[in-house]
Amino acid sequence: MNDRRSLRFGFDIGGTFTDFVLIDEQSGAIRTHKTLTTPHDPALAVLQGWQELVSAADAPHVESAIHGTTLFTNALIERKGARTAFLTTKGFRDILEMGKEMRYDIYDLLLVLPEPLVPRRLRLEVEERLNGRGEVVTPLCAPEVEQLAEVLADEGVEAVAICFLHAFTNPEHEQAAGACLAERLPGLPISMSHEVAPEIREYERMSTTVCNAYVQPLAETYLRQMEVRLRDAGFARELFLMLSSGGVSTLETAVKFPIRLVESGPAAGALAAVFYGELLDEPDLVSFDMGGTTAKMCLIKDGRPAMSDNFEIARVHRFKRGSGLPVRVPTIELIEIGAGGGSIARKDELGLLKVGPDSAGADPGPACYGLGGDQPTVTDADLLLGYLNPEFFLGGRMTLDRSASERAIAGLAAEMNLSALDTAHGIFQVVNENMISATRVHVAERGADPRRLKLMAIGGAGPVHAYEIARALRMRGFVCPASAGVTSALGFLTAPSAFEFARTHIARLEPSGLAELDRIYDELAAEGRQVLRKAGIAEEDMVFTREADLRHVGQGHEIVVSLPWDRLADTSLEEQLRPHFFDRYTEIYGHAHTHLDLEITTCRLNASGPKPDIALPEAEPGSDPAAALKGSRPVYFAETRSYVDTPVYDRYLLGRGTSVEGPAIVEERESTAVIGPRGLGEIDRYANLVVTLRD
């Protein structure tokens, strides 16, 4: 046995299943495993998975374990978190309920807002006040906080969130109140806004802090148990947690800020796209993950996923922006829309064909599953258009009932007064347009040009729809990565250890102020160095990147700009910094106001360790696609407006270097890639199917 072997262990606890992946960094060998989630004690399933996947001989070689989970998200959605109290500046407890006073749907008179996580009686106020500059106007009333400690105890509160006005500028009062409660109520988890989300805008900060507190007891119990169980099982190294930002954190940080973990699952998918992008030398792409209920898109630019600080959780309407609780933590920005294989098609009141967001899900699922579903879905349309093979769905583990699809579509066709074929193709087009529009806006908001991008198609339905989406967006093509089934899990293991630090600092950019910014970045870097050191990363492997939220003076919103300079004090504001901002701004919005001064609002620093060096296994060479030909079937293409007899290939028999002319179908266990007439597919060195769109 090679002693230099190093293994990485990743696991993702979902509502139903816990998924495991073990990867050998040197050989690239990947092993996966799945167990049922044990909701009463999730660590049990993890232990079981470890024992089943990691042999005694392997265990000492496991260098790191990385964990992601939707448990916190689910607790927020299902309102199963802790009994939480909210402590705020006197006079402002109701902001948590009033929010932005804005309706998320201007025509729905019956709209409902999300219930605040803390009922009014547990929203408590303290005499204290800072002004807009962070100066003390009213000192914190310590006796009042002491009294409140008793109230919290009497009420049986399990967690407390503290958010005072302007605490992002001056945290003194929050710290003092926190310390006072900690002393009187030892063991009570306390979330403070200046730590959880140190950014301006009180409602969003309050909401984030409260969400954090709400899941903190759960995080505390469950993460600590996990650590103990893994240790008992023989894992000796540190457990890392996957963050919504795509970075990882130590267990200690995760226990304090569980809200940073809420979107870790989807983030992993985007990270996998980053990983493949590097492998393919495609630093700019859009990851496109289409499953049964939703499609998720994320722009990857220069090898980095789109990031956002605005995220919403537990929406009243899953796909309506503004109907959830705002959470301001760094999050990989995925857009999610109600478009999946199970999305149901119907005629709307105007007579138009609509698809989704209602989904038949997995049960009863599309009509063709034969599980009792009779509504026409996207998968039914895909089947009738020839994209799917009824005998080879999920690698043949499931047979699709074509006649059931025909019945379901015929019903809708009659209602719409269209032919069955036009209806099926209409469903395909409409669901595609939903995804195309969403992707177009997402890419444009980020200042990228789709014509330079490729689509990275994953999920069961992704490769089926990728060709049309790439074509409509005039993208260069799409990629269906090898081993699509473990793509998400791979994302867990390919992320470097990365930590983000941010500090609000509102100031006009002036040459004399640049040294002050350097000082702030240095402080953030010192924090970062400390955390990285704890994570076992060597000094020479540490990488620090700086970003700033900048705007024109007087503007209400900022853009994030990277600062590629070591010391700002050594740069020229006029020659370097300002043009750098204007370029970026123009890239996004098409114009900039070069006559105006600039203002910084937040300093951001990203501290990361080295990327894990994972070598994927290389594909067997091949040359003749005929060897992989399974047969042919009629497939409908928009470009030809007709069924075309199309060759069908077995993905696993297509060797490295072989190319497949469109139109073609490439079948694998988890999905089916549809290559239209303009496509040219090639199998690359790592068995990825890379499809180029020809003019």
Next chain:
Amino acid sequence: MTTTDPFAETPDFDPVSLEIQWQRLISIMDEIDFATVKTSFSTIVGESRDFACILVDQNGDSLCQSRFSPPNFCVVLPRTARRLLAVHPLETLREGDVLCTNDPWIGTGHLPDYILLTPVFHQGKPVAFMGTVAHLSDVGGHRGDIEAYDVFTEGIRIPPSKLFIEGEPNEFLFEVIGNNCRVPNLVLGDIRAIAGTHQIGIRRLRDFMDDYAMPDLVELSSVIHGRSESLMRSRIEALPDGEFEFGLDIDGYVDIVHLHATVRIQGNDIHVDYGGTSAQTRKGSINCAYNTTFASTMYPFKCSLVPQIPNNQGLFRPIHVTAPKGCILNCDDGLPVQARAKVTNNINQVLFGAVWPILGEHAQAGSGSIWPFSVHGDLEGYGSFSVSCLPHGGRGAMQGLDGMPPIAFPHNSSVTPIEIMETQAPILILHKEFRPDSAGAGRQRGGIGQRMTFRNIADSTIQGRVRPDKMFCAPPGLDGGVPGVVGEVRWNGRNIDRFPPLDLQPGDEIELLMPGGGGFGPVVERSTEHIRRDLEAGFISEAAARRDYGWDGPSEASTG
């Protein structure tokens, strides 16, 4: 099935292409809406979102708007577009031109709303317009916004003009606008930002037309309008024919104003007439130009009858609005109009008051209205500042729902964060909290109102403007529900009821007590459980529970 097809009369269309193309147009407007927020300079555009992005076809009819846009703007913009085109005919427009006006009688009823309309050229021909209506920070004029003898006192009026000429800024006009307002950086910054977003929209629309090989939007536009109109007509047809009448007193400013609506539903048309409404006035800038009355009339019908259908001109064709010339809902040119929302915000309540028996779950009792306030000045450390905030009273109850806590209605906007206001202006907000016992009782309780107080923390005088509503006439209840509690404004503890610009001395405090919404249904039908819950939350006091609901439960239930 024997139901009649509402679309029997409309031309054939392809339900797949139409769905795809329509959604794509909306997504284009969403994109420029987003860009407007992100590139704007003022809090009123960037934080309060008091703007709308609308795609207008070659005839000036609205085709679609961004999802978040306030509805009124969308209804008015086509009327404005036609007036702009009358002055600058389509054939005289060149690529890169941007038209603009803020004329209240051409546009949306008061001077701060600038309308920018940019022709989209495709294959050398104008085929559509990108339109934005945005409430900008200042238009000069007197420093108040509610007391004026005429519109000329209220600021500068820009006639239909070219803001950009073939891509070049009309420097003269920019200077005129800049020289006539107090915060030119904000106003000109927002105007340039909006013009910039139109360029994004133009690129996207051209791509769209290329993709579908469309030479123009004539056919698409006629199908969208035709389908929408047919659906609206079928919905109206399903309502019982009849005449419904309702009168409502509302706060004028100095005098109470009476609004009166007669709604006649006849076949598939709705006729609304405002005969019986008070005459226009010079005692307050609360007069409504016809455009705003027209727009505000559409809204409750749109929400009740076709809430899911994207807004466009077709939906509004079956609704006809008349108001006697010279009444407060159809005022003459020259009258003061700045605070017209004080009147138009009540139009939905007059209409709901008339037709609630036939609207079922969609009827809504009166709401606590919008209570804008702002502070202005020029001080060391803050520079020239102008910060506004748009808080609200509670919303009216509905047949099956309690009224919501403070939320925008009937317009839509978001409240400026306290931390943003306090960073940009020398004020301290002392509280922003629910106002117990302000909601109208009923089977469904009205939404609770709120209390907000701000203090001048500068060493010198700053200027405040406040525009309260429903201080005299309460938000009405429906179907036996009790009206909400009226609002109050206090200046250093003393009630005031006139609102010229307020010179706030250092330390001065303005307290705003915003009304609760009206209740719906008889009070005796409210469940004990709901009363108990309101007591526990502190939405109502025990005394009020006993008085208004006849509560006889134990007194320890009240803990709020």
